[in-house]
Amino acid sequence: MNLETLLADRLGPAFAAVAGAPVDPVLRRSQHADYQCDAALSLARRLGRRPRDIAAEVLGQVELADLCSAVAVSGPGFINLTVADSALGTLLSTAAVDSRLGVAPSAATETVIVDYSSPNVAKEMHVGHLRGTVIGDAAVRLLEWRGHQVIKANHLGDWGTPFGMLIEHLLDLGESEAADELSVGDLDSFYQAARVKFDADDAFRERAQRRVVALQRGDELTLRLWRLLVAESEKYFLTVYDQLGVLLTERDFRGESYYNEQLAPVTDELDRLGLLRESGDAACVFPAGFVGRDGQPLPIIVRKRDGGFGYGATDLAAIRHRTQDLGATRLLYVVGLPQRQHFELVYAVAWQAGWLSPPARAEHLGFGSILGSDGKMLRSRTGDSIKLVGLLEEAVTRAAELARQKNPDLSATEVADVARAVGIGAIKYADLSTDRNKDYVFDWQRMLSLDGNTAPYLQYAHARIRSIFRRAEIEQFTPTPITVGHPAEHALALELAGFGAVVASVEQTLQFHRLAGYLHTLATTFSGFYEHCPVLRAEDAVRDSRLALCDLTARVLRQGLYLLGIATPDRM
Ligand code: ARG
Numbered sequence: 001m002n003l004e005t006l007l008a009d010r011l012g013p014a015f016a017a018v019a020g021a022p023v024d025p026v027l028r029r030s031q032h033a034d035y036q037c038d039a040a041l042s043l044a045r046r047l048g049r050r051p052r053d054i055a056a057e058v059l060g061q062v063e064l065a066d067l068c069s070a071v072a073v074s075g076p077g078f079i080n081l082t083v084a085d086s087a088l089g090t091l092l093s094t095a096a097v098d099s100r101l102g103v104a105p106s107a108a109t110e111t112v113i114v115d116y117s118s119p120n121v122a123k124e125m126h127v128g129h130l131r132g133t134v135i136g137d138a139a140v141r142l143l144e145w146r147g148h149q150v151i152k153a154n155h156l157g158d159w160g161t162p163f164g165m166l167i168e169h170l171l172d173l174g175e176s177e178a179a180d181e182l183s184v185g186d187l188d189s190f191y192q193a194a195r196v197k198f199d200a201d202d203a204f205r206e207r208a209q210r211r212v213v214a215l216q217r218g219d220e221l222t223l224r225l226w227r228l229l230v231a232e233s234e235k236y237f238l239t240v241y242d243q244l245g246v247l248l249t250e251r252d253f254r255g256e257s258y259y260n261e262q263l264a265p266v267t268d269e270l271d272r273l274g275l276l277r278e279s280g281d282a283a284c285v286f287p288a289g290f291v292g293r294d295g296q297p298l299p300i301i302v303r304k305r306d307g308g309f310g311y312g313a314t315d316l317a318a319i320r321h322r323t324q325d326l327g328a329t330r331l332l333y334v335v336g337l338p339q340r341q342h343f344e345l346v347y348a349v350a351w352q353a354g355w356l357s358p359p360a361r362a363e364h365l366g367f368g369s370i371l372g373s374d375g376k377m378l379r380s381r382t383g384d385s386i387k388l389v390g391l392l393e394e395a396v397t398r399a400a401e402l403a404r405q406k407n408p409d410l411s412a413t414e415v416a417d418v419a420r421a422v423g424i425g426a427i428k429y430a431d432l433s434t435d436r437n438k439d440y441v442f443d444w445q446r447m448l449s450l451d452g453n454t455a456p457y458l459q460y461a462h463a464r465i466r467s468i469f470r471r472a473e474i475e476q477f478t479p480t481p482i483t484v485g486h487p488a489e490h491a492l493a494l495e496l497a498g499f500g501a502v503v504a505s506v507e508q509t510l511q512f513h514r515l516a517g518y519l520h521t522l523a524t525t526f527s528g529f530y531e532h533c534p535v536l537r538a539e540d541a542v543r544d545s546r547l548a549l550c551d552l553t554a555r556v557l558r559q560g561l562y563l564l565g566i567a568t569p570d571r572m
Helices: 003-019 039-047 051-061 085-096 127-145 162-173 175-183 187-200 202-217 220-244 256-272 311-325 337-353 388-406 412-432 455-471 487-496 499-509 512-532 540-563
Strands: 027-029 035-037 068-074 078-083 111-115 149-153 276-279 282-285 300-303 330-334 361-365
Touching: 003 027, 003 035, 003 039, 003 051, 003 078, 003 499, 039 051, 039 078, 051 068, 051 078, 078 085, 085 487, 085 540, 111 127, 127 149, 127 220, 127 330, 127 361, 127 388, 127 412, 127 499, 127 512, 127 540, 149 311, 162 175, 162 187, 162 202, 162 220, 175 187, 175 220, 187 202, 202 220, 220 388, 220 412, 256 276, 256 282, 256 300, 256 311, 256 337, 300 311, 300 337, 311 330, 311 337, 337 361, 388 412, 412 455, 412 512, 455 512, 455 540, 487 512, 487 540, 499 512, 499 540, 512 540
Parallel strands: 111 149, 111 330, 330 361
Antiparallel strands: 027 035, 035 078, 068 078, 276 282, 282 300
């Protein structure tokens, strides 16, 4: 059930006949009618004809009577379409009995890698990791729902020179002591303490340096201690994922170390391809077309002067593995915007090396920062960076207060469930409803507000619809055919019929704020419907049809929010 596709499939051939070449009849929602098509305007110049004449000729050729109740040329040559109530009724009646709500899987499914979250071992997850984790998780949910084979890749920072000092610090503390500190999430103080010694104590620094060499050599004892650090950190990250309600599991950790064995072969292959160049003492690739501010070519450093491999080399190995071994054709990297250039360089090198050729393509899903009310990076009052866990706990506490105020009848367990759904949902939604390329201001008041484009508003809209069914004492609703008549029914039906098109477009752009905006419009349109159209007080067939519209709205809200990683309690 994709109304837009249905309309476009009729208009497309008519335009093509008039233009003598394929035309994409781009449709959009309009203030003047249900849909508007502007294709005649862009065609006019090419054909040297008046857009209104083109539009009229197209309308003369196209058969829309079963889908539209009115079709007209307006203004300079827009085609305005009013969708017929009968067509809406048919579409929605089908969607209502479909567990996928009329949204078919993608016609071309593929293997997609979503590289996301990716914190660093023995380092705290800060709010900066929040966005990547939330956006990446929405991508996984939406792409899976569309039928793609999705591989979650948590590219954990688990290798490199800091591990020398971290392991030595672990030995100083004693293993069980260190494990305790790490498993309760005291990652930052662990890291800081190691750092302080590294900077101040020559003997410690020497030990740390020897330890890095031992680690790279594969010394058994050193590896065992390294594994301990990784395991304790992973255990802690999993508790954060659990609290956040994201899909990442222990099976999704694919740390940088996973690619160690592949680094030498990757370097050799780059060398054989003639791409590797010595620069200083490092082996680099300078992909064509990349220059820095100083006008000098920009490198990806493959092997560093000390013989170790860098972050870039690991990403090259990962890309090669993902396309060649895993057969992925869509590679998504959900990482903050400051790493944009890094990824552009990696993609360019991978392309030159032949590891990233069509149909495979890589996309950096960058995102902006989370700001405090002062417009600067969000920090605690003491100026430290804020621990993610603290933020999540506060969200749930605040949401619990809200839940108790809103509905004093809820039991303690219900309050706890609602608080978690609303608190975590509010944080996720504040993030996902903003264009990810922009920064956003973290604002408790706004994100927890019951009005406006917020998670609580949408969750409440959903729960309110469910309460209609409780009042009617309907436990299991079996959808009956939907008939659309009243203008408010028409408006709601039109929104519902647009779900598939929104999902299909977000599948391409991964602009989740478009899905958020859609859900918000759907919920406000439902309010209008509920205000003007009695449901339980309506008669027989009208009542059944309206109940079916209510049910479908609740299910679309629920599914849409699920795709954003947000839970929808039945009662609030
Ligand atoms: N661990 C890195 C960081 O915290 C992010 C890794 C992103 N993914 C990647 N394939 N490089 O900055």
